Amino acid sequence: MTGAPQAAESREDEERQAREEREAGAILTVDLSAVADNWRTLAALAAPAECAAVVKANAYGLGIARVAPALWQAGARTFFVAHFKEALELRALLPEAMIYVLNGLLPETAPDHAAAHLRPVLGSVPEITEWSDFCRDQGADLPTAIHVDTGMNRLGLSVDEAVQLAGTRRMLGFTPSLVMSHLACADTPGHPLTGRQRAVFADVIRRFRGVPGSLANSAGTLLGRDFRFELVRPGIFLYGGVAITGVPPLRPVVRLEAKIIQVSRVAAGETVGYGAAERLKRPSRIATVSIGYADGLFRAAGSSDLAKGVEAIVAGRRCHLVGRVSMDLATLDITDLPEGSVQRGDVAVFLGDGISVDDLAARSGTIGYEVLTSLGARYARRYIGG
Numbered sequence: 504m505t506g507a508p509q510a511a512e513s514r515e516d517e518e519r520q521a522r523e524e525r526e527a528g529a530i531l532t533v534d535l536s537a538v539a540d541n542w543r544t545l546a547a548l549a550a551p552a553e554c555a556a557v558v559k560a561n562a563y564g565l566g567i568a569r570v571a572p573a574l575w576q577a578g579a580r581t582f583f584v585a586h587f588k589e590a591l592e593l594r595a596l597l598p599e600a601m602i603y604v605l606n607g608l609l610p611e612t613a614p615d616h617a618a619a620h621l622r623p624v625l626g627s628v629p630e631i632t633e634w635s636d637f638c639r640d641q642g643a644d645l646p647t648a649i650h651v652d653t654g655m656n657r658l659g660l661s662v663d664e665a666v667q668l669a670g671t672r673r674m675l676g677f678t679p680s681l682v683m684s685h686l687a688c689a690d691t692p693g694h695p696l697t698g699r700q701r702a703v704f705a706d707v708i709r710r711f712r713g714v715p716g717s718l719a720n721s722a723g724t725l726l727g728r729d730f731r732f733e734l735v736r737p738g739i740f741l742y743g744g745v746a747i748t749g750v751p752p753l754r755p756v757v758r759l760e761a762k763i764i765q766v767s768r769v770a771a772g773e774t775v776g777y778g779a780a781e782r783l784k785r786p787s788r789i790a791t792v793s794i795g796y797a798d799g800l801f802r803a804a805g806s807s808d809l810a811k812g813v814e815a816i817v818a819g820r821r822c823h824l825v826g827r828v829s830m831d832l833a834t835l836d837i838t839d840l841p842e843g844s845v846q847r848g849d850v851a852v853f854l855g856d857g858i859s860v861d862d863l864a865a866r867s868g869t870i871g872y873e874v875l876t877s878l879g880a881r882y883a884r885r886y887i888g889g
């Protein structure tokens with residue numbers, strides 16, 4: 504193949520990207536090399552346990568089509584999604600990956616899972632029966648995972664059911680490839696439930712002699728060797744969310760810049776935005792930015808006379824939101840910036856330059872997971888380091 508058509512293609516790509524960024528109200532940059540580095544850091548920490556990658560909910564909102572291949576390139580071979588539809592999308596991207604579907608087997612979908620070589624994580628007796636029957640019917644041992652509930656009381660077999668299953672597993676019609684459970688409080692240091700879940704899981708996995716076990720999510724991976732078993736399942740740490748502090752050096756992954764579409768002067772005593780929720784105490788300059796709650800900037804991030812809103816960086820300085828966040832717009836107080844330093848078309852940085860996903864989350868009354876998975880569909884997305 505000659506270089507010329509490729510060069511033309513990449514020039515077209517560049518032009519399309521530039522147009523999208525020009526036309527969008529806000530730009531989300533995802534650093535794929537940071538995702539890959541974070542996976543490698545966790546894989547090194549977890550070894551000899553295998554390090555999987557959790558890419559449910561569109562890779563935590565960052566775009567599975569770009570993130571999953573980057574993780575595969577970094578060395579990840581086992582992937583977890585929540586929904587069957589997500590698994591199908593991932594299968595098209597990664598023909599050779601081992602793909603587990605955390606939400607389990609929906610009725611009458613066993614043939615669809617088998618056709619795409621997907622492994623539903625079976626978490627109830629009816630699911631196991633349906634998979635067993637299908638395997639017998641096909642005369643095929645289609646291995647998949649068993650989920651045991653060790654104290655979260657959300658999903659999985661009860662411990663009693665799991666113990667019984669371990670005793671009769673020769674009659675299953677398939678060979679479990681993994682027995683897993685999920686920690687409820689891994690990110691709360693010293694929570695007593697964590698140790699109890701580990702002990703219960705260790706007892707269950709012992710009875711499934713020879714079947715690999717998996718208990719740890721991101722935070723669980725840091726709890727020590729006792730929690731890692733044969734496979735760890737990090738999600739949030741790959742994407743620059745840090746569920747607890749003092750962790751290995753993980754890199755930030757996302758940068759969110761919203762465009763300033765108007766700069767105005769407002770007199771002291773005037774109010775800003777819906778509900779007149781914030782009254783200005785001084786003559787102010789206000790930058791109106793093209794981002795709102797429809798883009799995942801939570802309404803709870805807004806400002807009022809009672810509580811200051813989140814910060815964004817404009818012209819290198821931190822500025823507070825002023826007034827409520829509306830659907831498509833937010834307003835920043837730029838009074839302390841030098842006159843003329845902010846123009847229409849400049850950007851306000853809501854994530855990046857020292858503002859982490861968890862900072863924005865904490866100041867919006869939520870968690871980094873919700874910030875990431877709420878990232879808006881209207882952003883122009885820019886992938887770097889791929």
Ligand SMILES: *Cc1c(COP(=O)(O)O)cnc(C)c1O
Binds near residue numbers: 559719736
């Ligand atoms: C989402 C999820 C994970 C990943 O959790 P993080 O806290 O993002 O690392 C692991 N296991 C299960 C069962 C999950 O649902």
